[in-house]
Amino acid sequence: MTALPAHTEKKLGLVIDLDTCVGCHACAVNCKEWNTGGDLAPLSDTDPYGADVSGTWLNRIHSFEVADGDDARLVHFPKSCLHCDDAPCVTVCPTGASLKRTEDGIVLVDEDRCMGCGLCAWACPYGAREMDAVAGVMKKCTLCVDRIYSEELPEEDRIPACVRTCPASARHFGDFADPESEVSLLVAARGGYDLMPEQATKPVNKYLPPRERTALPTPARHADDGPPLKGFWKWLDGALERLP
Template identity: 65%
Template sequence: MTSYTPPAEGTRKLGLVIDLDTCVGCHACAVNCKEWNTSGHSAPLTDLAPYSRDASGVWFNRVHAFEAGSGEDSRTVHFPRSCLHCEEPACVSVCPTGASYKRAEDGIVLVNADTCIGCKLCSWACPYGAREFDEEDGVMKKCTLCVDKIYNENLPEEDRVPACVSTCPANARHFGDLGDPDSSVSRMVAERGGVELMPELGYKPVNRYLPPRPKKTGCGSGKSAALEPAFDPAAMHPALRWLDRILTR
């Protein structure tokens, strides 16, 4: 059903917390996402003309790089972008068929590929560009939060996290229940001042982004920045100079 009751306080809100301080922009999350999901719930993630110059395909996760600030204080920020599993998902309410839905039990937003008519209105309604149309299948596709991985009892427990999270070499991606204020992800958001994207639109995204930590100035140790004096034999005591010559032989 397209319409849904907003989740009560304390219900599970599964989502991601992405640390923009540690993300190195390696695109491993995007690649592993593609690899898992092209045989997962919304498979395949079709590529059109994959070996040509005009290659174009469906991805659930894309990594942008931005420059923020100016001059000495400017920073390069790598920015992975995927579905934020909003609490007020307009992509769900605009859907004319009910193919788009938000799960009551954990808040994951999914598309039923059997009832989607491919009208694309949900992709227009999403301000974040989370939905991509599969021209081959004629239906809309989007991040599933790896719903077929996180509940998969055939996998070892530590692997039951979204593919983007398990693959991140910089530990910049975290998965958990943002509806539980005591979960590790919620604590991380509280400590680091995690932000939601485009809050002005009122979609109430569940995913949070941790802003880059303030830039450090000077040397990392905080002690004097003075270096060791350069080695200069001419300035040495003659006896030491002789010793140095003997020892370098």
């Protein structure tokens, strides 16, 4: 059903810490690996060993430069489905393949109903959905629904693949409906925010801003200049200056 639930019992989602993310792409790689070998159809690649390689990814890492005067810093920015409360991708779906679950708020695609029209990807302002060129259906982050409720996996693996693999602990998984959960506390403590709030999608996933840092001292001189010359070098410098 493409009608959005008025309320979900849980609000499962991710917190992504832009302060600690090192941009290693391990989360994207593990996401790809898990989801290409999971219960669903593989995440296909076209021309995988050629020059024009292209593939379906549920998580991609963009890198942005944030410049303020002479100071600039590099912020790595992982982006996957935000599992919005007001998900526009769900309501536009004509077949009922797109859905938001009432029990945990996860936004999913029922691949057996998807006709591959692509309208949901147009409706998503974030680019969280990608058409699989081989399967002919829309793919998106499932929040590793096949891991988090698994009874076979060891306890510590029952979290999304991207969170499990992050070497910098920049990704956190939890229930935002519980104000005492780790993710809720993180968002409260660090000022977690929504992406594109003006699009009125009410994303569940939150981003933590990079922490304030002491600005790097502006270099007093360029590398070409150096400390004042002394002795022989001072004489040579002057002698060369005096040449016509």
